[in-house]
Amino acid sequence: MNNLPQGRRTVTLERVAYGLTLKSAARLGGAFKKNETGRQIVIALRLPAGSEFEEYVAAASVLVRNSDGLGHFTIAAPRLGNRGSVDLQTITSDLKMKPAVLIVWPSGYAMPREITLAAERVVDVTPIRACHLVAAAKRFGGQTVELAEATKIMEFPLSDVFAAFRAGRPASSVLARLSEAERNTPSTVVGPFLEDLAGYGEAKTWGLSLAKDIGAWAEGELGWADVDRGLLLSGPPGTGKTMFAGALARSCGAHLVATSVARWQAAGHLDDTLKAMRKNFDEARAHKPSILFVDEFDGISDRARIAGNEHETYWAQVINFLLELIDGHERLDGVVVIGATNHPEAIDAALLRPGRLDRHITISLPDVEERKHLSRTYFGTQLTDHEADAISAATAGLTGAHFEKVSREARRAARRAGRQVSFDDVMSALPPSRKIVSGERRAIAIHEAGHAVVGVRLGVGLLSTVAVPWEAHAGQPMGFAHFEFEEDPIVDRQGCLDHIALLLGGRAAEEVVLNTAFEGAGAAEGADLHKASDLATRMELQLGMGEGLSYFNLKSIEQRDRVRQNNALVAARVERLLAREMERSREIVARLRAAVERIADVLVAEAIIEGAEVRRIIRETSK
Numbered sequence: 354m355n356n357l358p359q360g361r362r363t364v365t366l367e368r369v370a371y372g373l374t375l376k377s378a379a380r381l382g383g384a385f386k387k388n389e390t391g392r393q394i395v396i397a398l399r400l401p402a403g404s405e406f407e408e409y410v411a412a413a414s415v416l417v418r419n420s421d422g423l424g425h426f427t428i429a430a431p432r433l434g435n436r437g438s439v440d441l442q443t444i445t446s447d448l449k450m451k452p453a454v455l456i457v458w459p460s461g462y463a464m465p466r467e468i469t470l471a472a473e474r475v476v477d478v479t480p481i482r483a484c485h486l487v488a489a490a491k492r493f494g495g496q497t498v499e500l501a502e503a504t505k506i507m508e509f510p511l512s513d514v515f516a517a518f519r520a521g522r523p524a525s526s527v528l529a530r531l532s533e534a535e536r537n538t539p540s541t542v543v544g545p546f547l548e549d550l551a552g553y554g555e556a557k558t559w560g561l562s563l564a565k566d567i568g569a570w571a572e573g574e575l576g577w578a579d580v581d582r583g584l585l586l587s588g589p590p591g592t593g594k595t596m597f598a599g600a601l602a603r604s605c606g607a608h609l610v611a612t613s614v615a616r617w618q619a620a621g622h623l624d625d626t627l628k629a630m631r632k633n634f635d636e637a638r639a640h641k642p643s644i645l646f647v648d649e650f651d652g653i654s655d656r657a658r659i660a661g662n663e664h665e666t667y668w669a670q671v672i673n674f675l676l677e678l679i680d681g682h683e684r685l686d687g688v689v690v691i692g693a694t695n696h697p698e699a700i701d702a703a704l705l706r707p708g709r710l711d712r713h714i715t716i717s718l719p720d721v722e723e724r725k726h727l728s729r730t731y732f733g734t735q736l737t738d739h740e741a742d743a744i745s746a747a748t749a750g751l752t753g754a755h756f757e758k759v760s761r762e763a764r765r766a767a768r769r770a771g772r773q774v775s776f777d778d779v780m781s782a783l784p785p786s787r788k789i790v791s792g793e794r795r796a797i798a799i800h801e802a803g804h805a806v807v808g809v810r811l812g813v814g815l816l817s818t819v820a821v822p823w824e825a826h827a828g829q830p831m832g833f834a835h836f837e838f839e840e841d842p843i844v845d846r847q848g849c850l851d852h853i854a855l856l857l858g859g860r861a862a863e864e865v866v867l868n869t870a871f872e873g874a875g876a877a878e879g880a881d882l883h884k885a886s887d888l889a890t891r892m893e894l895q896l897g898m899g900e901g902l903s904y905f906n907l908k909s910i911e912q913r914d915r916v917r918q919n920n921a922l923v924a925a926r927v928e929r930l931l932a933r934e935m936e937r938s939r940e941i942v943a944r945l946r947a948a949v950e951r952i953a954d955v956l957v958a959e960a961i962i963e964g965a966e967v968r969r970i971i972r973e974t975s976k
Contacts, residue, residue: 364415367515370481370489371412376420378476379455385422388453394426395448397456397472399464401480406433406459409478413457427451433459441465460548462558466815477726479734483507490518498524506531545596547604549730550753554723556586556597556714563689564605567642570687571606577686583679583709584689585650587697588716593753594693597716598646607689608640614652623667627674634678634685641687650692651699672701679709698909720835721818721961724748724756731760732779740776746822746960747783749830759783786824789831796863796871797821797832798956802949803862804834804855805967807941811851814838816964821956831873832956834859846898849888853934854941856885861938862949885934887913889927900926947974 375398379385382396400409410430417423429447432440439462447454448471456472458464469475483503490496490503502524506514509531517527517534547553547560559581569575586594595611602609612633620629637645653675654668679690692710694700704710719727724745729736732744748755760774762782767774789797798821805819814836821832836855844852859881860874875882890913893899895906907913917924942949948971955962 368412372416378478382474382476394453397475426453430457547600560601585710585713592716602644608643613648651694651696798953800859801832802952803858807858808855820961865942
């Protein structure tokens with residue numbers, strides 16, 4: 354981003370401090386190594402949560418200008434749009450033309466595939482710590498600040514710290530001013546801002562964009578019709594939907610009205626329920642801008658499901674009244690309605706139409722990289738890369754709520770010992786687990802390697818990580834192959850068949866390599882066989898991709914299960930489709946058996962293998 358105005362590159366204490374963290378990250382990425390091959394060097398630096406993106410970009414420019422070892426690097430950064438869009442044009446140009454590029458990437462935005470492919474390494478920049486403040490004060494103004502003083506100063510918000518730090522002002526005076534300002538500041542609701550949260554993916558990106566839009570609306574620069582006014586937020590229990598709503602409200606500077614369908618019903622009879630609903634909407638209107646968060650949103654029944662039910666009249670009135678509140682005579686200018694649910698398929702279709710809760714975002718369980726980020730967010734940046742990797746592998750299947758709980762227990766243990774949180778504190782605070790060893794470990798590794806090889810061979814998504822943790826917690830998967838998929842792609846018949854073959858790849862590997870089959874593929878709802886059967890049912894009865902073209906309006910997994918149970922013809926069609934794809938998976942595993950076994954060997958020994966290494970093994974063994 355060499356077109357930054359010179360004023361943006363002015364050396365300040367803040368930019369020197371940010372530059373020190375960037376320099377450490379660049380060093381980890383290999384920026385200071387001699388490049389004797391003459392090839393292009395590209396290093397991506399991912400900023401910490403809640404960071405000031407433009408200030409970091411300016412700090413990077415100052416850094417390369419004043420650092421002997423980095424002077425040959427070009428600073429590249431995306432341009433961020435007002436609605437959360439990311440323009441890569443400047444980065445793309447630099448990647449084509451420049452011999453050495455440092456990419457500064459903002460927090461809260463998914464890093465595009467073209468950057469991760471181009472970069473030698475993607476490095477997470479650590480937040481500013483007391484030692485950085487000490488070094489920055491010395492370099493910027495020749496000022497000596499004791500580490501103990503800097504540690505106390507860093508307990509205050511960074512924006513306050515850099516506002517109070519003036520040239521020539523002693524650190525003791527800075528600390529006194531910060532303390533006095535805190536005492537005179539009215540107390541506010543405690544809780545994280547959206548910028549501070551990790552592991553929320555698309556929901557966080559949407560929320561940060563909403564915060565910008567609400568700010569523009571408050572300034573009269575944007576009409577409310579151009580603001581996203583409704584969201585359906587879904588995900589497994591414990592993924593932090595309620596926490597997200599509170600953090601979103603704080604980042605938007607909005608009033609939060611938090612309620613639930615159960616709370617509305619608890620008010621009494623139908624009239625009391627409607628009054629409780631009206632009261633919450635009135636509160637939201639009275640405190641614009643506001644976030645109206647309704648938990649357990651699926652508690653409002655779907656009229657298509659309860660037709661003929663004895664409670665049909667009751668729920669019809671509730672739904673009609675809710676629709677009236679959302680878009681009736683009084684438009685909800687200044688109010689964003691968020692419904693949270695564990696069962697998005699159970700929501701009445703009328704509530705999801707344009708102008709209502711027409712945006713649906715799923716908060717999924719954190720993936721490998723998100724768990725690594727959560728580890729550093731909740732347990733501290735003092736963890737080594739190896740420790741963060743180990744925690745990430747050990748927490749597969751755990752939610753953000755689990756991380757928060759483990760963090761409290763780990764911090765408690767560290768306080769009692771009078772030290773920082775350690776790796777052992779974290780591992781001791783994790784839910785009870787059992788070790789995955791010996792023959793069981795080998796069998797699970799073969800299963801996951803089968804998924805990986807079949808998926809890569811068929812080009813189903815992009816394989817990012819395969820893992821078999823050393824220990825498994827209750828309710829946690831004992832292994833996984835994580836594939837990344839495009840958002841809302843147009844999928845054809847072959848794409849669906851390939852996905853089914855991927856789901857059956859684990860069982861196929863068990864049969865081909867181990868000459869047996871284990872229970873994991875069909876142990877419970879959501880297991881491989883269940884997912885494959887559900888997709889096959891949709892192909893046969895909804896997508897017109899099976900033996901017939903009939904369409905059945907089967908909205909939920911439960912409804913599709915019921916059809917298979919009660920209709921022998923449908924069950925037979927599904928079984929034939931699954932059998933064909935199972936045979937295809939077996940053929941792929943048999944042909945690439947050497948790759949399956951090598952990948953499994955790595956999983957048994959090291960617990961985790963990256964997608965790039967899996968693809969390399971497949972290429973080598975296919976020659």
